Amino acid sequence: MIVIISHPQDPHAGRVGDLLRGDGQPVLLLDLSDFPHRASLSVGYQDSHVERLDYAVEGAGVFDLTRARSVWWRRPQTPNLAAVTDSDVYAFTHNEWQEAINGLWQLIDAPWMNPPARDEVAGRKALQLKIASGLGLRIPRTLITSDTQAARAFIDQQGLGRTVFKTFSCTHAIWRETRLVGAEDLEKLEHVRLAPVIFQEYIEAAADLRVTVVGRKIFAAAIDARATDYPVDFRMSLGQARTEAAELPPAVSERLLALMDRLGLVYGAIDLRRTPEGEYVFLEINTAGEFLFIEERTSQPIARAVADWLADPSARA
Numbered sequence: 001m002i003v004i005i006s007h008p009q010d011p012h013a014g015r016v017g018d019l020l021r022g023d024g025q026p027v028l029l030l031d032l033s034d035f036p037h038r039a040s041l042s043v044g045y046q047d048s049h050v051e052r053l054d055y056a057v058e059g060a061g062v063f064d065l066t067r068a069r070s071v072w073w074r075r076p077q078t079p080n081l082a083a084v085t086d087s088d089v090y091a092f093t094h095n096e097w098q099e100a101i102n103g104l105w106q107l108i109d110a111p112w113m114n115p116p117a118r119d120e121v122a123g124r125k126a127l128q129l130k131i132a133s134g135l136g137l138r139i140p141r142t143l144i145t146s147d148t149q150a151a152r153a154f155i156d157q158q159g160l161g162r163t164v165f166k167t168f169s170c171t172h173a174i175w176r177e178t179r180l181v182g183a184e185d186l187e188k189l190e191h192v193r194l195a196p197v198i199f200q201e202y203i204e205a206a207a208d209l210r211v212t213v214v215g216r217k218i219f220a221a222a223i224d225a226r227a228t229d230y231p232v233d234f235r236m237s238l239g240q241a242r243t244e245a246a247e248l249p250p251a252v253s254e255r256l257l258a259l260m261d262r263l264g265l266v267y268g269a270i271d272l273r274r275t276p277e278g279e280y281v282f283l284e285i286n287t288a289g290e291f292l293f294i295e296e297r298t299s300q301p302i303a304r305a306v307a308d309w310l311a312d313p314s315a316r317a
């Protein structure tokens, strides 16, 4: 049984699940938001070993997670505790679920794409930049700060029009693209005290590169947003940008695989920029980043590679 931890609306889980089922592989879509109403969990110990690791879903049966062949940590949800209205009770039950679930993962003795504990640490941009530059990948000059003076000094040093600012992550309600710092932003600079901001040297791009790594397989795609309305962040103009499969210089590929190893990841979607001079600049790695938008545009068989990795231990070597 191959376990996919996600939810029914995730098209990536759907696509890979379909491929696996097509190959005759049993697949379990484990949706953590089915707890506590539709699903339950039981971990039992007997004579110093884990005797059962049962995930029971109403109407679907009981799944023995000790039999997992591999696990895909794709889009983990949280238990649905919306019915708990008391905030103290909510905090308590939420924590109890988190403890039980996080403990459960350690007991599943199967290869993970990616191990949750690794994913958690590797997802931090601050660490990614440090390790990437230590491995010889160029990174933009960067300042992460909540100090207005430090931010001003950094922008002065880079020059206006040569500094971008961006977020660590976004929420459903608030999404922010990468932006060039403009004169009007300088007037509002004291707002960084409210929450730290990532300031970076602006890297001019001949192309944005999205490099999807699956095990030892590398799928590089070049997204050329230069002729679009918004060349600062390709996600703003993906419809207009030209996207095609790309080749990486071997030295860059090797460093990206070394980065994966150092972070303990088997899957990663890496954002780089290729400068007009042909230099590759590392921006970030998304530990569970999307790949279907690349697959649709380049026909690179990324879902197939994910399915193969999950299905076949030998493909992982």
Ligand SMILES: Nc1ncnc2c1ncn2[C@@H]1O[C@H](COP(=O)(O)OP(=O)(O)O)[C@@H](O)[C@H]1O
Pocket: 140, 164, 166, 167, 168, 169, 178, 200, 201, 202, 203, 204, 208, 232, 233, 234, 235, 271, 273, 283, 284
């Ligand atoms: N320092 C930079 N210089 C130029 N463009 C950047 C820079 N940082 C990010 N971008 C653009 O913004 C996009 C999103 O930034 P990224 O670092 O990948 O963060 P996230 O995707 O988490 O918002 C990048 O793919 C790139 O197009």
Ligand SMILES: [Mg+2]
Pocket: 271, 284
């Ligand atoms: Mg990105």
